[in-house]
Amino acid sequence: PLVTSTDMFKKAYEGGYAIGAFNVNNMEIIQGITEAAKEENAPLILQVSAGARKYANHTYLMKLIEAALIETDLPICVHLDHGDSFELCKSCIEGGFTSVMIDGSHLSFEENIKLTKQVTDYAHDKGVVVEGELGRLAGVEDAVNVSEKDSSYTDPDQVEEFVKKTGVDSLAIAIGTSHGAFKFKGEPQLRFDILEEVQNRLPGFPIVLHGASSVIPEFVEMINTYGGNMPGAKGVPEDMLRKAASMAVCKINIDSDLRLAMTANIRKHFVEHPDHFDPRQYLSPARAAIKGLVRNKLVNVLGCNGKA
Numbered sequence: 001p002l003v004t005s006t007d008m009f010k011k012a013y014e015g016g017y018a019i020g021a022f023n024v025n026n027m028e029i030i031q032g033i034t035e036a037a038k039e040e041n042a043p044l045i046l047q048v049s050a051g052a053r054k055y056a057n058h059t060y061l062m063k064l065i066e067a068a069l070i071e072t073d074l075p076i077c078v079h080l081d082h083g084d085s086f087e088l089c090k091s092c093i094e095g096g097f098t099s100v101m102i103d104g105s106h107l108s109f110e111e112n113i114k115l116t117k118q119v120t121d122y123a124h125d126k127g128v129v130v131e132g133e134l135g136r137l138a139g140v141e142d143a144v145n146v147s148e149k150d151s152s153y154t155d156p157d158q159v160e161e162f163v164k165k166t167g168v169d170s171l172a173i174a175i176g177t178s179h180g181a182f183k184f185k186g187e188p189q190l191r192f193d194i195l196e197e198v199q200n201r202l203p204g205f206p207i208v209l210h211g212a213s214s215v216i217p218e219f220v221e222m223i224n225t226y227g228g229n230m231p232g233a234k235g236v237p238e239d240m241l242r243k244a245a246s247m248a249v250c251k252i253n254i255d256s257d258l259r260l261a262m263t264a265n266i267r268k269h270f271v272e273h274p275d276h277f278d279p280r281q282y283l284s285p286a287r288a289a290i291k292g293l294v295r296n297k298l299v300n301v302l303g304c305n306g307k308a
C-alpha cells in the first residue's frame, strides 16, 4: 500500500537501521528499485524531485509507482525531494504524494521556519508528512547550486526550536555530505559529533541524510573504461552510512549511485555491441544493475531488509 513514512521511521529508529529513499525518473529505475525491495521484503521511499517531475510528468511517475505497488505489495512512501515552494508541495500533495520535503535551508532561520510551517499546516491536514532541512549541503540541489563556501553544517542549537515551531515529521541535516558524484576532495569525513548532538537534542526524532551515495568505485571505473570521464569521483563510504543508520538517521537519500549504475552499464553495452539500437537491449542490463545495487544497499548498508 501507499503509506507515509511515519511507521517506517518509528521502527527504523528503534531498530537502529534506515529506510532507503531512492530518486526515480523513469520506468526502468522504478522497476529496478522495487524488484529489489520485493525480493528483500523492504519498506521503500520513492522520491521525486522537481526535475524528475519536469522530465517524466507527475502523472506518469505516479502511475508507474502505482504499478509497482500492485506488483510488489510493499509499503511504499512517495515523497517530494527538495520542494522549494509551498505551491510545489501543495501540487504534489494534491497529486497523491504521501510525503513532501520543503527545503528552506537556503533561507534565514526565521524564513525557513515560516515557509516550513506553512507546508506542515497544509500537509498534516491532508494526512501527509513533511521533511524540513537545517544547514546547507554543498553541491547541486535541483535548481539551487550551493558552492562549497556557502555550505554549512547544521547548528545543533537550532534544531529543537525548528522542529517545535514548524511541526515537521523529520529533519534533514548537513554533516559533510553533498549531492552528486564528487563529494570529497581528500579523505571522506562526516561530522558524527553533530549528528550525535542533534540526536541528544531530539530524542526519538527521525533524521535524514542527503547526499548519501557511495559513488561506487566499480561503476565509476566502468564509466571511465567505456568512454566516460569522471576523474576524482568520490562518495560516502558504506561503513559511515551504516554508522549513521545505527544512529538517529532513519532515511538515507540515494540518487547518484542509481545514475552511475545505469550509465556504466549502458556505456559498456554500447562498446560491446556497437550494432545494437533497440533500447530494450541496453536498458535491460541498466535496470538489472540498479536492482543489484539496491539489493546491496538494503541488506548491507541500510539494514532494512525483512522489515516491510
Ligand code: G3H
Pocket (backbone or CB within 6 Å): 023, 049, 050, 051, 052, 081, 082, 140, 141, 142, 143, 179, 255, 256
Ligand atoms: O538532490 C538532488 C537529487 O539528486 C535530485 O536531482 O534535481 O537532478 O532530479 P535532480
Ligand code: 13P
Pocket (backbone or CB within 6 Å): 023, 081, 082, 178, 179, 180, 181, 209, 210, 211, 212, 213, 214, 253, 254, 255, 256, 257
Ligand atoms: P546523492 O547525490 O548522494 O545520491 O544524494 C541524493 C539526494 O540527497 C537526493 O535528495
Ligand code: ZN
Pocket (backbone or CB within 6 Å): 082, 141, 179, 210, 211, 253
Ligand atoms: Zn538531497
Ligand code: NA
Pocket (backbone or CB within 6 Å): 012, 013, 016, 017, 018, 244, 245, 246, 247, 248, 249, 250
Ligand atoms: Na537509524
